Amino acid sequence: MRMSKLLLKTLRESPAEADLISHQLLLRAGLVMPLAAGIYCYTPLGWRVHQRIEQIIREEMDRSGAQEVRLPALQPIELWEQSGRDKSMGETLFRLSDRRERGFALGPTHEEVVSFMASRAIQSYRDMPVTLYQVQTKFRDEQRPRGGLIRVREFTMKDAYSFDADWEGLDRSYDDAFNAYVRIFDRAGVPVIPVQADSGAIGGKDSQEFIFLTPSGEDQILLCPGCGYAANQEKAEFQLPPALPGDPQPMTRVHTPGTKTIAELASFLAIEPRQTCKAVFYRADGQPILVAIRGDLDVNEVKLKNLLKASDLDPLEDAAVRAAGLVAGYASAVGLERVRIVADVSAVEATNLVAGANEVDYHLQNTNHGRDWKADLVGNFALARDGDRCAVCQSPFETRRGIEMGHVFKLGTVYSESMGVNYLDESGERRPAVMGCYGIGVERMLAAVIEANHDDNGIIWPAEVAPYDVHIIALNLDQPEVQQAVDSLENACASVGFTTLIDDRSDAAGVKFKDADLIGLPIRVTISPRALARGGLEVRDRRSGQVEVLDPDATLARIREVRAAG
Template identity: 70%
Template sequence: MSFDRPGRVSMRMRQLLVKTLREAPAEAELASHRLLLRAGLVVPLAAGLYCFTPLGWRVIRNVERIIREEMNASGALEVHLPALHPIELWEQSGRAALMGQTLFRLTDRKEREFALGPTHEEVISYLASRTIQSYRDLPVTLYQIQTKFRDEPRPRGGLIRLREFTMKDAYSFDTGWETLDASYDAAFAAYRRIFQRAGVPVVPVAADSGAIGGKDSQEFVFLTDAGEDTILLCPGCSYAANAEKAEFVPPPPVPGEPAPLERVHTPGKRTIAEVAAYLGVEPRQTLKAVFYRADGNPVFVAIRGDLEVNEVKLKNALGAREVEPMDEAAVREYGLVAGSASPVGIEDIPVVADTSAVEAVNLVGGANVPDHHLRNVNYGRDWNASLVAEIALARAGDACRACGTALETRRGIEMGHVFKLGTLYAEKMGVYYLDESGERRPCVMGCYGIGVERMLAAIIEANHDSDGIAWPWEVAPFDVHVVVIGAGEPPIATAVAEVEAALSAHGLEALIDDRDDSPGIKFKDADLLGMPARLTVSPRSLERGGVELRFRRGGETAVLPANEAASAIAKARTDTLGAGPS
């Protein structure tokens, strides 16, 4: 029936080093992490490093196959770049310092410095600069599936955050922003198909474009409580953004006419909640002071008391590379009165104000004197800021900027990222082309990434039950799990050979459990390992005229002749896949 999958064969379980565990190691908490270990797909080596077993690697290869097919279908060209990078490339782009300790560094025998690539914008730019010369070469999208190295401060969640991992990274090169939109849209569409085929439900969300600059940036997020990112979703207009990027309207201020400034004694009251309660006002009627360092320089941030600072928005507003909370020693050094600080009278340190603090009237703020606060603090009259910007963190219940509906928050895992880079890298790394008029111009770039191992984790998170994994067809290590009961008896051996031939003829691959174990163990392992279809060959099934067919996701069991069973599996597979690869 389906002969489009050449070279597919069955494998014997006892030769495949499939070692399932009845219990998962105690440290594994996520369902995907536990099942990866229990099913024997991976073996941990060190924090953020995993070995893949033959079974686990087959899934990885399937995910990569889907990615290749869809990237190729979108017109992208596969390349391969070194993982070992001369450090000069990273200094040229300025990211050697930006990446900080995340960058793995090493030195060769001649004392030349290298980095293990955490990503490949620099190297792809190098390749592009040597190959792209004319507008006639554009547009072009290059991609690779390659190992990345990142010295993460905290690897976590099994395959969710690794220190060495595989990424499909793609980079588009265009003559201008208009055609970049087309390249970006093509990558976006390919990503949708990839995640759909792999069985990972994702939502595209607006993301921060970070210090690199650039324009649009979207993440494909798999919504799950196991996620490490916070996503804001609008039930009204389907606006979706991650917490760093999310735009919103904070609760309105309490209206009023400016009243005279008044100093009050607030003994021992330091937090917003304490001060507000003591003075009988709402938190949104207070002014909160937070101290940061931006690229080493002190920054005084003023924001309404009921809101929190979004450090990414603050960083972007300042145009800073790095923003971090000021440590206590520095707070003392600058003479700031933690607990009673306010921008009133602050002169030595630049003040950044959130719009919320500027628009509200008669706020309660610190007096910059211990145990004292000020009533009726008003912007413009009592204090000023060197920069006013929206730097507040969106929270559940805040109003959607677009439609006013209350936003909801969910946790999610970033599965992929598409990003309009612009000309920044092209200029720094020298990726230029000659346009029709012979003028030298920088390429407009986009970049697009998917984490392969993370896909495996997400596939399991999204496709499992209490018995184990339930692989989607396209990524399953095998199509069929053949449970052999009573192996060793000649009629059974004959039947198994018949089943193998029938499956092979239908282009199906099978994992044949030929182990000398009890039926109970085999059925439990079949559920745990999660192949989409299961065939049982036993004396009982032969008596009933064939082999027993059952699908992992439930449904009725049926006893059929081997050939009909194989045919039914092939049909189920095709029906589920629909039109198949695009």
């Protein structure tokens, strides 16, 4: 490709909206253009990178035995009603209707549709195992798109779904997908770690996320330096810090003016936060609940939601708090009758906690579960935090932030049951297929490749995702020997399968070098009278900055080397 013909506009300065480095470089290198919040156009150069990432994904999915299909993005809303997800997806689902008022959704994911396809084709245990995948545009009406390509409303996802006759088969399909993912991220130059993840209210067994660690990530990841355990904060298992031991004492009422928070209360009474009981109010599927947890801990809302088997969990609005007779800042389960009480084991097992008296400026000392109050439901939903101890080896956790690149998930039979993916087993018995699902966000990978591979001057593409293999800079193209050398290298590259981007523009040399660094192809070859006079072509490695003057054959060999090195 000749740059004089290429639709490309690089920017000297970063647009003000870009905060992340990947976002800045995507815009400066002219790879994408924003159309609306969370919706992007891809330029010819940007689209080539996109396609190369897709290509890696396709090769590795095919290698793992998965088969590519194409499913509609436009889907009848009935399909979503059948699985119940028209409600659980809530406002995230883009909805529309056709001219006859029939309801449709733009697919945010494809479990329902792939189940439709599978239900038609899978009738016997002999039809499995099978894994189907596609590379499709997904639509999600995110509450807040952000971070350039990190969270967008229209994006490309590689989504795969496995169908097995039993859970042992699912384990094998899951491992195959997992291994394919390891190869995909490695080839694309995105360092990731697998972490344990929440499997959601749907249930299911194992769920792991492939996380790219970066301070600008939106997920909190807990890492155990002792045993290597790694988990998303919403999933992380940890050892509860111990309570202060003691035999139950008589409950007493105490005047505690102006102590609406645990910190204020603990300081006023000169006690530790773990000697208090915290009350938090939620609305779970419409019903107000009071959640009790030891004062030094926070609620893990995902675990709480799973415990309640709720599809919606939101903080209770202030008006509803008052209507339920709850006194914010001084609430507790003691003496409370009209509201459902859910307690964390930490609050149930500890003795002599200070809890709210359900009266402004008063607390109760020495409250004890069983004697003074009783939970309707008890569970384990404290949030693991930095420094908490690993449930496996008791080492203190470290926390990092990260971005979810991919997710592998043992779904089980939830969708096969609701969508009717059934088969006959060896004994002629009708059973639901056991499913797994596996997703990768293509644009997130693109952003992560840049986050992980850049310097002050621009992008440094890993060889496998670079939009072209070689950046040829022609200086003084009006001179015949330069022109001839450029043509000759272009042909030589083409004949061995290297793609080239040739800067044949009439701009000054400095402009071309700056653009080459910004665009970031792995190898830059400068062809100029000066280089030719020195006996060859000037070959520069983008990553190391190393420069050599080589003859055309040695240049090709060098390109091959860099390409092989990734």
